[in-house]
Amino acid sequence: MSLFISSINSGSNGNCYYIGNTTDAILVDAGISCRETERRMKRLGLSMALVRAIFISHEHIDHISGVPGLSKKYQLPVYITTSTFGNSNIPIADHLIRGFDTSQPVEIAGLQVQAFTKSHDAVDPHSFVVSCDHLKVGVFTDIGYSCKEVTKHFKQCHAVFLESNYCEDMLEQGGYPYFLKQRISGDRGHLSNRQALELFLRHRGKQLSHLILSHLSKNNNSPDLVDELFRREAGKTQIVVASRYAETAVFSVGDVLKKNVSHTQQLSLFDV
Numbered sequence: 001m002s003l004f005i006s007s008i009n010s011g012s013n014g015n016c017y018y019i020g021n022t023t024d025a026i027l028v029d030a031g032i033s034c035r036e037t038e039r040r041m042k043r044l045g046l047s048m049a050l051v052r053a054i055f056i057s058h059e060h061i062d063h064i065s066g067v068p069g070l071s072k073k074y075q076l077p078v079y080i081t082t083s084t085f086g087n088s089n090i091p092i093a094d095h096l097i098r099g100f101d102t103s104q105p106v107e108i109a110g111l112q113v114q115a116f117t118k119s120h121d122a123v124d125p126h127s128f129v130v131s132c133d134h135l136k137v138g139v140f141t142d143i144g145y146s147c148k149e150v151t152k153h154f155k156q157c158h159a160v161f162l163e164s165n166y167c168e169d170m171l172e173q174g175g176y177p178y179f180l181k182q183r184i185s186g187d188r189g190h191l192s193n194r195q196a197l198e199l200f201l202r203h204r205g206k207q208l209s210h211l212i213l214s215h216l217s218k219n220n221n222s223p224d225l226v227d228e229l230f231r232r233e234a235g236k237t238q239i240v241v242a243s244r245y246a247e248t249a250v251f252s253v254g255d256v257l258k259k260n261v262s263h264t265q266q267l268s269l270f271d272v
Contacts, residue, residue: 007161009032017161029057031063054070055115071092080097105131118147129156150199154204162191163190167225216244
């Protein structure tokens, strides 16, 4: 069985990542409006009818602003820690609030979602690995540095949404105030291009087929720079740079039989 993945949006203006198989899917974060999420998924041929839940990484507005609308309209359970919900200030119906922790994965139909803690300037931040059969897809954004948990899970993944937030030179030479530069580049901030590339080169497994570079800064990074930096080191891994303005394509992870299936045929799996 394949997993199908797409970045619905990625950046400080909103983050939302789709991961699913042919029958079930989840969203990790929902930082753009319900209407815009629906519009982009429809363009991709992805159906909200397959989405079973939303998992929240942390309380920053670019990760949660679309949660109330999506959860209410589709009666989607929202998996969120108590501390994160307490600091999120968003309305979610009580019967749709679910907890999670790092001790065991959450079972969502045919998917397993494993959370792990990360370093970021939020009250209780987590990243996620979504599994189906032997396949694993990680969503690793908003990370101050590559801690042991990040590297451990990165090694196991077949595809990863990996933060490559800023170019160190652009941040240093840019117009942000000193305190903000320190916050971004600190251990509770974001991964730079250099840090993300180092993680990729040191810890990628042979099974890593897709690397989707995510959460690029509008002012301190360049999609072309990130694409060039990673593509020359890609090997057999497909490199994709996620946009802050549009959805990516849908990518099929795993199942050798589907590697030669056309994009249109892949999308028809979700047209329900």
